[in-house]
Amino acid sequence: xxxxxxxxxxxxxxxxxxxxxxxxxxxxxxxxxxxxxxxxxxxxxxxxxxxxxxxxxxxxxxxxxxxxxxxxxxxxxxxxxxxxxxxxxxxxxxxxxxxxxxxxxxxxxxxxxxxxxxxxxxxxxxxxxxxxxxxxxxxxxxxxxxxxxxxxxxxxxxxxxxxxxxxxxxxxxxxxxxxxxxxxxxxxxxxxxxxxxxxxxxxxxxxxxxxxxxxxxxxxxxxxxxxxxxxxxxxxxxxxxxxxxxxxxxxxxxxxxxxxxxxxxxxxxxxxxxxxxxxxxxxxxxxxxxxxxxxxxxxxxxxxxxxxxxxxxxxxxxxxxxxxxxxxxx
Amino acid sequence: xxxxxxxxxxxxxxxxxxxxxxxxxxxxxxxxxxxxxxxxxxxxxxxxxxxxxxxxxxxxxxxxxxxxxxxxxxxxxxxxxxxxxxxxxxxxxxxxxxxxxxxxxxxxxxxxxxxxxxxxxxxxxxxxxxxxxxxxxxxxxxxxxxxxxxxxxxxxxxxxxxxxxxxxxxxxxxxxxxxxxxxxxxxxxxxxxxxxxxxxxxxxxxxxxxxxxxxxxxxxxxxxxxxxxxxxxxxxxxxxxxxxxxxxxxxxxxxxxxxxxxxxxxxxxxxxxxxxxxxxxxxxxxxxxxxxxxxxxxxxxxxxxxxxxxxxxxxxxxxxxxxxxxxxxxxxxxxxxxxxxxxxxxx
Amino acid sequence: xxxxxxxxxxxxxxxxxxxxxxxxxxxxxxxxxxxxxxxxxxxxxxxxxxxxxxxxxxxxxxxxxxxxxxxxxxxxxxxxxxxxxxxxxxxxxxxxxxxxxxxxxxxxxxxxxxxxxxxxxxxxxxxxxxxxxxxxxxxxxxxxxxxxxxxxxxxxxxxxxxxxxxxxxxxxxxxxxxxxxxxxxxxxxxxxxxxxxxxxxxxxxxxxxxxxxxxxxxxxxxxxxxxxxxxxxxxxxxxxxxxxxxxxxxxxxxxxxxxxxxxxxxxxxxxxxxxxxxxxxxxxxxxxxxxxxxxxxxxxxxxxxx
Numbered sequence: 016x017x018x019x020x021x022x023x024x025x026x027x028x029x030x031x032x033x034x035x036x037x038x039x040x041x042x043x044x045x046x047x048x049x050x051x052x053x054x055x056x057x058x059x060x061x062x063x064x065x066x067x068x069x070x071x072x073x074x075x076x077x078x079x080x081x082x083x084x085x086x087x088x089x090x091x092x093x094x095x096x097x098x099x100x101x102x103x104x105x106x107x108x109x110x111x112x113x114x115x116x117x118x119x120x121x122x123x124x125x126x127x128x129x130x131x132x133x134x135x136x137x138x139x140x141x142x143x144x145x146x147x148x149x150x151x152x153x154x155x156x157x158x159x160x161x162x163x164x165x166x167x168x169x170x171x172x173x174x175x176x177x178x179x180x181x182x183x184x185x186x187x188x189x190x191x192x193x194x195x196x197x198x199x200x201x202x203x204x205x206x207x208x209x210x211x212x213x214x215x216x217x218x219x220x221x222x223x224x225x226x227x228x229x230x231x232x233x234x235x236x237x238x239x240x241x242x243x244x245x246x247x248x249x250x251x252x253x254x255x256x257x258x259x260x261x262x263x264x265x266x267x268x269x270x271x272x273x274x275x276x277x278x279x280x281x282x283x284x285x286x287x288x289x290x291x292x293x294x295x296x297x298x299x300x301x302x303x304x305x306x307x308x309x310x311x312x313x314x315x316x317x318x319x320x321x322x323x324x325x326x327x328x329x330x331x332x333x334x335x336x337x338x339x340x341x342x343x344x345x
Numbered sequence: 346x347x348x349x350x351x352x353x354x355x356x357x358x359x360x361x362x363x364x365x366x367x368x369x370x371x372x373x374x375x376x377x378x379x380x381x382x383x384x385x386x387x388x389x390x391x392x393x394x395x396x397x398x399x400x401x402x403x404x405x406x407x408x409x410x411x412x413x414x415x416x417x418x419x420x421x422x423x424x425x426x427x428x429x430x431x432x433x434x435x436x437x438x439x440x441x442x443x444x445x446x447x448x449x450x451x452x453x454x455x456x457x458x459x460x461x462x463x464x465x466x467x468x469x470x471x472x473x474x475x476x477x478x479x480x481x482x483x484x485x486x487x488x489x490x491x492x493x494x495x496x497x498x499x500x501x502x503x504x505x506x507x508x509x510x511x512x513x514x515x516x517x518x519x520x521x522x523x524x525x526x527x528x529x530x531x532x533x534x535x536x537x538x539x540x541x542x543x544x545x546x547x548x549x550x551x552x553x554x555x556x557x558x559x560x561x562x563x564x565x566x567x568x569x570x571x572x573x574x575x576x577x578x579x580x581x582x583x584x585x586x587x588x589x590x591x592x593x594x595x596x597x598x599x600x601x602x603x604x605x606x607x608x609x610x611x612x613x614x615x616x617x618x619x620x621x622x623x624x625x626x627x628x629x630x631x632x633x634x635x636x637x638x639x640x641x642x643x644x645x646x647x648x649x650x651x652x653x654x655x656x657x658x659x660x661x662x663x664x665x666x667x668x669x670x671x672x673x674x675x676x677x678x679x680x681x682x683x684x685x686x687x688x689x690x691x692x
Numbered sequence: 693x694x695x696x697x698x699x700x701x702x703x704x705x706x707x708x709x710x711x712x713x714x715x716x717x718x719x720x721x722x723x724x725x726x727x728x729x730x731x732x733x734x735x736x737x738x739x740x741x742x743x744x745x746x747x748x749x750x751x752x753x754x755x756x757x758x759x760x761x762x763x764x765x766x767x768x769x770x771x772x773x774x775x776x777x778x779x780x781x782x783x784x785x786x787x788x789x790x791x792x793x794x795x796x797x798x799x800x801x802x803x804x805x806x807x808x809x810x811x812x813x814x815x816x817x818x819x820x821x822x823x824x825x826x827x828x829x830x831x832x833x834x835x836x837x838x839x840x841x842x843x844x845x846x847x848x849x850x851x852x853x854x855x856x857x858x859x860x861x862x863x864x865x866x867x868x869x870x871x872x873x874x875x876x877x878x879x880x881x882x883x884x885x886x887x888x889x890x891x892x893x894x895x896x897x898x899x900x901x902x903x904x905x906x907x908x909x910x911x912x913x914x915x916x917x918x919x920x921x922x923x924x925x926x927x928x929x930x931x932x933x934x935x936x937x938x939x940x941x942x943x944x945x946x947x948x949x950x951x952x953x954x955x956x957x958x959x960x961x962x963x964x965x966x967x968x969x970x971x972x973x974x975x976x977x978x979x980x981x982x983x984x985x986x987x988x989x990x991x992x993x994x995x996x997x998x
Contacts, residue, residue: 209616
């Protein structure tokens, strides 16, 4: 029986703009960015859960909320039985040893004035669980560098001396330093070349096997998400529109947005002769999301019901869900 | 499939021969492009693929003569419409070639638009410059230019162009900005469009829209496209022919299906095996050992040989040239040229 | 470095890494970087000359700046008095050298004091953006800044009395809001960086984040400002002393020398010329030096120029 590592229930994170006096006087007043608007998902231990979505879908905010870098408005994040949202500072610190993050900007997440070795050693010095001395930390850093296939000499170099792929690996080494159970990988191969990206994907897989890691894999590269993920969720404007195992979802794309999104993945060897579904219009703003179904403004099947009523996630069997009124009848 | 088929692709529009570009950085001479030769036919889409540092962006900039001050065209010729672009003066390039017959669009739409001017100001500015150097047409009034700009915006699919033209760039999304750029770049006179990663910074669904737009307009105006990107998937759908570059040289060139379906060069084969494609987790991807050499420390002979498991002594000694190994298919691998069709299996 | 560790009867080689770049190497690189570019080179040499003069000069130079020699007053430069004498027959070169010490002390003292206070307040305010503390600190900055610097310094010295310490305190007080503002602005952008987020995700406590991640990354504009302000402070010291509200006579300060020289401008141009040259030279020196310093302090730029 596979264990659930994380359960997210109806998570909502909103950002409030225009609270100040000037905005009230001259601007349009309070604006609410519905960044994450009722997201629920379950991540099984040892699995990779992929999240796919475009700008404004809320995937970055979701990551930040899981770590309580921003506070959610409502909802639960149950990690190993405890609700992260309600954790106090002490428990939060413990949580942050078990859950780590790999950031999208591989250079931005490294302090430019510290050496790679200092950066990787930081989690070890913060959580001096075994009261490690300098010797031990130094040894551990060497181990970590080796685990990500970097030379020992890298420890004395500054971030700007590394290539994109190497900087990414420093971030990975830092993330695994405390043997976490869960890692959120936010666009881990963005900005990397094809062969460098392949190296990172192989590395992440190896580490997952060796260290029994669970991943939340966020990417807009659909090929990559399909490759890496066991389960997948497709997000649009703060909501999950479709979710299920990767195999199920890609086999039977139910939601019109998923269908369009998958159809436009540039493929070198097309398996099927399906034509592209090219969506019209722009992605709406999360400040004023469309009423009812948020995708209706770009959906060719949109009907009156789509405008009035927000679709709930419909069970299509074996854990495959999609939020579309058109599926209700089947 | 977006690729155009069955079009008149007869005459040669662009003929690049032995192009060599060097950069002078901090006293070091770096060979950014070495002996690059290829042709672009009228109406075709030629894809330029490769990883960072291979010189594909440099190639685009060299053709339109917009290399940074530290770069220079050291050798070679770029024949376009009967003239050698390398030999033209800056003024000639400005008035006769750039923005008129050859246009270029870049990756980052925000950096291409001036944030403090309205869209209409920027578009009219360019249209006015272009009309000034058109000997045939009379000088157009501001109103006429504005109408022309609105028409251009309409053709690139921007809704309510008459209203939106008075917006500032920050009021447009990334995709819309790129449409504005395309509107400014492409006209019926554009013979060659150089597109340097035009959709890399955009979301996937918007990327599809923009590529569709580029293709549609180019087909309408009969424009050839030099599409520069690292995304082989996009090229497989948009390009008639494709060339793969590495460390300033062309390694392989030919029809898209040939190169991507039957790669003759080990590097091309390696790139294809590094992509997740239809695989799932568990199938290890190819990770090419080693790293791309810095341009001032290129290896002897074939610059790929230190990383190539198939390399032999000749690869270390002789610099390969691009030769036609089968009909329309060119490869710069010595072993391939000598022994014929090889199946380069990396894993 | 490898250490052999016995593990289950098998000797294992474990590699130890050293990831701290020794201070020596950093200083070497920084020095090389400053000297690499022309303005840094000239600036460094001049600043070094001035510091040496300020520190050693009074010990080494034989003539007493306060020794009067009425018979020889208003003397032009000669063998015994290399720069001439003033209206009381005091050697101008000696007064210039002692004045250099005063100028350097006041400049460095006041600048470092204001920078430290300003940065601490600015970083606190920036990190706690939006809080009452932030608004309070900004208010303090704005109030102090709204006074013209020289006038404020004058007022403080007038209240506290003329002395070098008071002058340093007064000048520091007029300058700290500028450093505070710079530090605050930088902090606002740095605290949004991914590496600060990464540190929060790792569970680093707030104070440590400020010292380890924020402060090192906001210092560059502060230090550049510092370099330029050193020049400014020399002018202020001279100005206030000129007005009689700086260092107390008969102490030799460039400002006092200007004051005296100005009175006797028709009798002896030398009395005015030398302090003016000294002040100009010191301003040029610090401007050039601060330019070179900026390049030297940025690890990226440093690598590029070395």
